[in-house]
Amino acid sequence: MPIMKIRGGDLDLVEYEFKEFAPGKDLKTLGLEKKEYELKPVAGTVHVRAPARIHLTVLDMNRFAPDHPGGGGIGFAIQCYCTAEVGCTKKEIVIDYNRAPIIQNFVAVFRKVVGYTGGFRIKITDHEHKHVGLGSTSTVMIAVATAMNEAVGSPLSTTQLRHLIGHNYVEETADGRIAFGFETGVGPAVSINGGMAVMGDELSLVYHHPFAEGKNVFIIIPPTDTSSAGTQEFDLLMNKARTLDYRDRELKAYLFLMDLIPALEKGDLRKAGDVVWEIEFRGSKRAEVEHHSFEIYHYMSRLREKDLEFVGMSSVGPSIAVVTERDRKAMENLIKPLGLKIAIATKVDNRGLVVTKEK
Structure with missing residues (x-):
């Protein structure tokens, strides 16, 4: 794997080596395995539906890295879902999913933590919108983690599951191995609770509130040739974005606390x-938008000029999320002259995880 350089200033240069490993070989149990858990495996199948997320911004890129989750941030859940079906087996582990290595790794983490010696039968359906800012990996992970937990009698809390996911967050490599990835914890938090979440460092859930109930959410994916994954994502997040957050992190935190939270309350x-529009031009969010060229700012600015209430790019993009009272027909007429199309028409999910059991 490549060695990436992180430069935060003239005297701040760190080399980070992406280490790939086989699933189950580098497990972070957070000391949770020291407790004895009473397990009660269920006889049937546990179904979990988890909403995807729009990740609006990280608070401070300087507080996280591929093997150090955190950084804070804000985001909200949308009615675009991943599902996991899990049943207990005597020994075998069967995974029906095209990204099996990331699931195999977390199964190993979970079994080691709770002391479960049996196996699982796991089937996953994701929303199939990968690396466009909708959090496919984190949504799948919280769905699977919750389903496994329910299947053995719910020994862990949702907070413990979030932390285990965050510290064991991985992406698959080209040869079927895995490597640690970036994780702020926004995705699992909003998938569990629905609505909008404000996260602090070290995966702490600072604030949660329902958001834009009944309003429409339109996801627009502008054309771009820029990658939002792999080494290009690393270069973006750990260099330019990190430097910009040194400058703007205090302002972003102030905007969260003094303006965003009161707006959600009202x-x-x-x-x-x-x-959110102010934050698009601040700190690491500016680096993420400019990563796709200034054309993304052009598109978002044109949308704002149409008097749309809420416009923001999700994660490292290029997906633009619009939250508005306008219906789909009005939205299509509005964006057609801009050469844009609606990729997903949905709403905010204010419910969060839905768990059902089938005997």
Whole structure:
């Protein structure tokens, strides 16, 4: 794997080597395995439906790395779902999913933590929108983690599951191995609770509130040739974005606390949209947008000029999320002159995880 250089200033240069490993070979149990858990495996199948997320911004890129989750941030859940079906077996582990290595790794983490010696039968369906800013990996992981936990009698809390996912967050490599990836914890937090979440460092859930109930969410994916994954993502997040957050992290935290949270309390979508628009030009979010060229700013600016209430790019993009009272027909008429199309039409999910059991 490549060695990447992180430069935060003239005297701040760190080399980071991406280490790939086989699933199950580098497990972070966080000391949770020291407790004895009473396991009660169920006879049937546990079904979990988890909403995907829009990740609006990281608070401070300087506080996380591929093997150090955190950094804070904000995001919200949308009605675009991943599902996991899990049943207990005597020994074998069967995974029906095209990204099996990341699941194999977390199965190993979970079994080691709770002391489960049996196996699992796991089937996953994801939303199939990968590396466009909708959090396919984190959504799948919280669905599977919750389903396994329910299948053996719920020995762990949702907070413990979030932390285990964050510290064992991996992406698959080309040869079927895995490597640690970036994780702020926004995805699992909003998938569990629904609505909007504000995260602090070390995966702490600072604030949660329902968001834009009944409003429409339109995901627009502008054309781009820029990658939002792999080494290009690393270069972006750990260099330019890190430097910009040195400068703007205090302002971003102030905007979260003094403007965004009051807007959520009041149900003021337009005010929340104004805060997010300001953040699009601040710190690491600016680096993420410019990663796809200034054309993304052009598209978002044109959308704002159409008096849309809430416009923001998700994660490292290129997906643009619009939250508005306007219906699909009105939205299509509005964006057609811009050469854009609606990729996903949905709403905010304010419910969170849905768990059902089948005997």
